[in-house]
Amino acid sequence: MVTVGERSVQVGGARQRTILALLLLSPGRIVPVDTLVDVVWNGRPPATARTQVAIVIAALRKAIKSEGVAEEVIATAHPGYLLRPDGHVLDTVTFSSLVAQAEEAVRTHRPADAARCYGEALALWRGPALAGVTGQLVEDEAARWEEVRINAYEAMTGVQLELGRHQLLLPELAAAVREHPLRERTRYHLILAQYRSGRRAEAMESFREARRQFIDELGMDPGPELQELHDAILRDDPSLAFEPPAEPAEGGEGAADALAARGRVVPSELPPDVPGFAGRGVELAALDTLVEGQGEGSRASTVGLITGVAGVGKTGLAVRWAHRVTEQYPDGRLFADLRGYDEHHAPTTSGDILSRFLRSLGVDSDDVPNGLEDRIALYRSVLAERRVLIVLDNVRTFAQIRPLLPGSGGSTVLVTSREQLEQLVTWPQRGRVHLGVLPEADAVELLGRIVGEARIQAAPGDSVRLAELCDRLPLALRIAAARLASKPHWTVRHLVTRLSDGRRRLDELSQGESQVRASFELSYRYLHKDAARLYRLLGLLGVPDFTTWVGAALLDGDVMDAERLIEHLVDAQFLEVVGVDATGQLRYRFQNLMRLYAEELAREEESEEERLAACDRVFRTCLTIAEEASRRESGGGSAGTADDGAARREMDSILLEELLAAPLEWFEAERLALVAVVEQAAELGLDDLAWHLVVSMEVLFESRNYLEDWRCCSEHALEAARTAGNLRGWAAMERKLGLVELRLRKLSESTARQETALALYTEAGDPLGRALVLSDLAFIDRIRGERDQGMERLREALPVFRTAGDRSSEAYALQNMAQFALDQGQPQVAVELSQDAVRVCESIKGDQHGLALATHRLASAHLALGQLEEAEGEFARVVEIVRGRSDLIGLAHALLGLGETRLQSGAVEAAERTFLEALDMARRTRSPMIEGQIRLSLGRAYGDRGDSEAGRAHIAEALAVFRRIGSPPWEEKAAAALQGLGEGSAQRT
Structure with missing residues (x-):
């Protein structure tokens, strides 16, 4: 409702209401036209959308001016509009101000003032917020304001109970519970009010009703506060009785004197323990060293730090441990959320926290100093003789908490952060805990504690799969479990099916109050722009892990710069370190949900041209390194094509030497990544790149017998080449698949593949490709005993290899001819052919693979002649060659x-x-x-x-x-x- 004096301004039409609502939700801040368009038309705007928004703004201005408002309330400000709040009263601003006053009154022990402020704030509500206004953003804000209203109501009833107004509260508390049956705080207040009003039986029935609803709808018992209240009522605990608020203490000569006069106050501000907590035994034991580090009579404070990615359970672990060690801190437990990653509030200042902590520790409000340095001094003085546990949650910078660290005494500070906070020195050292995802068993246990053990145990395989789809991340696991608990008609497999679609997984895990996407977004917005762009681009790759040169290729920049940005992403918990590979390179990886979020951002913030260019640079760098590695291992044998359409990308020669000190080890380290690159390149239609990369990887597939990888890569590249009409690529992959079948001793299938390749090479006019296939078919002939046909194929192929200058293939043909001679009982001929093959291989720089094959054939020929000394020498040489190549x-x-x-x-x-x-x-x-x-x-x-x-x-x-x-x-x-x-x-x- 908009009013001028006593008159209402008529706001007509759904679009006017929606646009005005968006402006009212951001008073004094620019709302972009794109945002207005997106909300009004729900992401599907017409071509005239921006014009229609301008028409609506003009209509709103006219309606407001018609009521006599001279100044411009809605101003144009690039790239949109803003609502000027100056001189005008907004209910949202007034409400927030009153709630803040009420919270301050609670902190300063003025319950009557707090009740008055809360009452005035809630009286501003005349129904659901933003009723009748549509649009996802508006509806989300409406839901948030409803949550704020309920929190304020719960805080007000708590103050009213403190003032002894339990009987007056009963009717509205009962109504509130009916409206929000799963709000534990409202239930708590109703049960306490019933007990204090002499309705003990009703209080017990209210608890039993709450327990039934929680088990039926959530699959778990009420939280510890309700359980403790129930137990206290059963034993008529005197602490439940109403006690009039104490009058503020009289001022003394100073804060320390006033504090001493009143006696020591013991605050207990920890949030409720986390329901359904599972695992983290090692981490809890590490945090226990914070207590052990103090020892008997110790005067040193201990400091712990819990780090980890968003949603990994840092706060939950801190609160769980804090509750475990409560008895170790008899002088109080303080808790503060520093809001380092809060999208709705600015980070809490250390000055505000010091003010609240001092009051919690018994310092009168009037005695809290105004200056920050004075507050720090008093705070440390108060803690000097005490043993207090201080939990500082959601810290973003060390500067936020430096003033909150005790100077001496037996207190402990436990910090949670998504950053490493290198300036924070923890003591003992084991008090620095980095949280990873939950182990599989603990992740499934967490699901069971929320969903119910019976449903989880009934589907063990699906439950493990569900945990993996959630990355075993506690936040995601709790969201998924809550969805299952709220939908008893769903099976675990049903939710697994919904989450299996990577494009929808973040949507499925970002519903309700807890949202995986939102938790990632809060960290993402604080990244440096270059690190943010690298994060987005990394999400485009389907590789399981990567090294720094991948980042350099994505950004088309320097490796050292890429390493700096990658390490920044590691520090910010967006990437994790896998370890050091066989080439000495650090390898990094995403958690799956983090990669999905990065890919989502890339599609939103990078153009299609930029996305394809970034991937292309990585793929062609892969090809450059793989071909050089293959050349060094096998002497650069023919790819089976007369020309080459796949462009390579130049690479720093020093880095290339570092990576390829042992070429097969580089292939081994990058194997899974290369397989993923082939598949992705094929899907993107980069057929030349895909099949050339498969050819380069043959030396790895052969030497390590990775037949399934060989088949998978060849099939993907073949499909891409066939779709593109690329005859040479098609032929090359048919040939490689024929070699895979040959390794599996499937001779008929291998022959069919090779004959298809032969026909394709013939059609393409590629004699070298034909010669390679003939060489392969000759090998099959030998296995089948068709020696004459095999030898004839090799005689046809050999001059083609020599004409093309393909020395490696020439040597391969010679040593195969030597084997035919052995099979035909002509060992001396085999010796001569093998010696020719060895000489050819020795003339090829780096062809250790071919040299090993030719030397092996020569040794076999000597053995057949009974020349045992020569045979043993040649076999020993082969052993030395292949052992050096791994x-x-x-x-x-x-x-x-x-x-x-x-x-x-x-x-x-x-x-x-x-x-x-x-x-x-x-x-x-x-x-x-x-x-x-x-x-x-x-x-x-x-x-x-x-x-x-x-x-x-x-x-x-x-x-x-x-x-x-x-x-x-x-x-x-x-x-x-x-x-x-x-x-x-x-x-x-």
């Missing part, structure tokens, strides 16, 4: 060859040790074929040593492996060896 599967093959050589030379024990080491490597790579071959050889070694039982066991296991993977030739060899060992054993027996 090529585990290559090492298994090399050790198998070395063991076979030693076994043939009669060094049975040395062969046995070599086979056992090879078996360990094979198990680590989970490669059944090589494991079966090693077990077969190991069984023979045990048989030669006379341990036929162990020999048969290993050969039997090898036979089972060959049968499982479907390898008839090796199955026959194992069966024959098992039969031979059995016969030999029988003859010896």
Whole structure:
């Protein structure tokens, strides 16, 4: 309602009411036109929206001026409008002022004045706030003001009870409870008023009714205050009786004298303990050292700090611990919320807190000094002879709490903050506690305490999944649990399904009073603009973790600057440190909800062009590093294409050298991130980038036997290339998938993939690609025993490799031809072909992978000729090469060859040790074929040593492996060896 004197100003239409309401909610502050448009049309404005807003503003001005108001009440101020409150009375301002006066009266022990101010404030209400006005922002504000009104009413009834007006309060308290049955404070006041009015039975029935409603609707008992009131009524505790307020003490010669005259006051200001608290045993034990650190007769104050991301439960832990150690602080427990992250209030000043703390500690209001330094001095003097627990919640800067730290005495200060507060030195050191997310079991326990154990235990798998979707973050867990508790018809799986959609998860966890998004937003608004932008851009990446060069690529800047901003995000709890990877780089990651919020911000604040450009820079930097790592490991073999459409991004050479000191270790450290980049690049249609990256990663997939990763990446890149009509990329990925099938001994599937690749390369006019496929098909021919066809394919491919200058592929073809010669009983020809392959590999800088393969083939040829000394030397060289590359599967093959050589030379024990080491490597790579071959050889070694039982066991296991993977030739060899060992054993027996 708008009034001028006694007359009402007519405000017509829903739009006028909504726009006027928005201006009234922000008196003296500019409300942007975009905000007005968004609220009035609920995010779907017409093209003429801004014009229509201007028309509404003109109509409001006209209506106000028509009642004789000369000055301009609604002013135009870029980028919107503001309401000038000067000379005009706003109910919201008056209400807030009266409530503040009432709170001050309560602090200064003037209950009558407090009751009067609260009464005047509540009399301003003439119904629900902003009734009849629509729009999400207005409705949210209306809900907030309703909460403020109820809090003021509860505070007023508390004061009225202090004044002994319990009987007068009964009718309106009963009505208030019916309207808000789950407000514990209102229930408390009703039950206390009933008890003091001599209605003890009604008080007990009110408690039982409250307990039934809390269990039915929330799945939990009332809080500790109501429980304690119930217990006190049962024993007729004298403390419940009404006592008239004490008169203010007479002034003395000074604050200390007045305080001494009245005796020591023991404040107890801790909030109620957190219901449904779960876990945090280690953290509580660390905080216990704050008490232990004081010791008997200690004069030193202790200081603790709890840090962590928004919603991780810092306040809950502080309050839980404070209640646990109450008896250790006989002189009082003080609590203050410094509002370091409050969107509705400015941070509480240390001067205000000192004033309140001094009054709580018994200093008369008139004796509280005006100056900050004098307040600090008095505060520290009062605490000097006391043992008080001081909890300072939601601290943002050390400057906020420096004046609140005791100078001496046995008191303890416990601080909670989202910042690290490096200037705050905690003592003992273990008193600095950083909260992470809850362990899985504790997270599920927390759900059960709020939802009810039966519902959670009935769906254990879904409950674990729900905890993970909430990041095991206590705030998110409590919100999710409260939703389940309020909806008994929902199953746990139903809520899991709703939260599984990443695009909606923050919406689902940001309903009601507690909102995950809002808690993140309060921290985000305090970030430096550069750190905020990096945070947003990081949210665009689907990688599980990352290092500093990723941040530099996103910002198109320097790595050192990126590291500084990333560390800033770590300090502000937006990122967490994973650890140091094998290349010596620090790795960082998001919690999932934090990443979802970052992505949401990026889509709101960055243009599509900027988002795509940032991702593109990261992806192409990945390709630059991966290709160089592949070149260093394999000599830069052909990608199977005649030209290259994927642009690379230049990178600092010093950083590149640092990252690729051990190329395979870099691949290993970045494996999961690279897999995610391939998938994301493919989804964005960056087909050339995706398939080139898969080709570069082949050296990792092969050497560490990551077949599922290889398949997944190749399939994503293939789909992108096929969609784009990219024949070379399509062919390359068909070929890679054929190699995966070959590793799995699925020869038919592998052949089909390779033949598809061959047809695509032919259509694309790419002879080099065709030659690579022919080389792969030749390998399959060898397995099938089709030696003539395989050799013919290699003879066709070899001149193509030489013409193209693809030395690595040339060497690969030569050593495969050597293997065909071995299979055909021509070991001397195999030696010559292998020596050619070795010479080619030695001419290629960095082709250690090819050199190992060629040398292995040469060693096998020497072994076939019975040249055991030469064979052992070459196998030993292979072992040295692959061990230096951390090529585990290559090492298994090399050790198998070395063991076979030693076994043939009669060094049975040395062969046995070599086979056992090879078996360990094979198990680590989970490669059944090589494991079966090693077990077969190991069984023979045990048989030669006379341990036929162990020999048969290993050969039997090898036979089972060959049968499982479907390898008839090796199955026959194992069966024959098992039969031979059995016969030999029988003859010896």
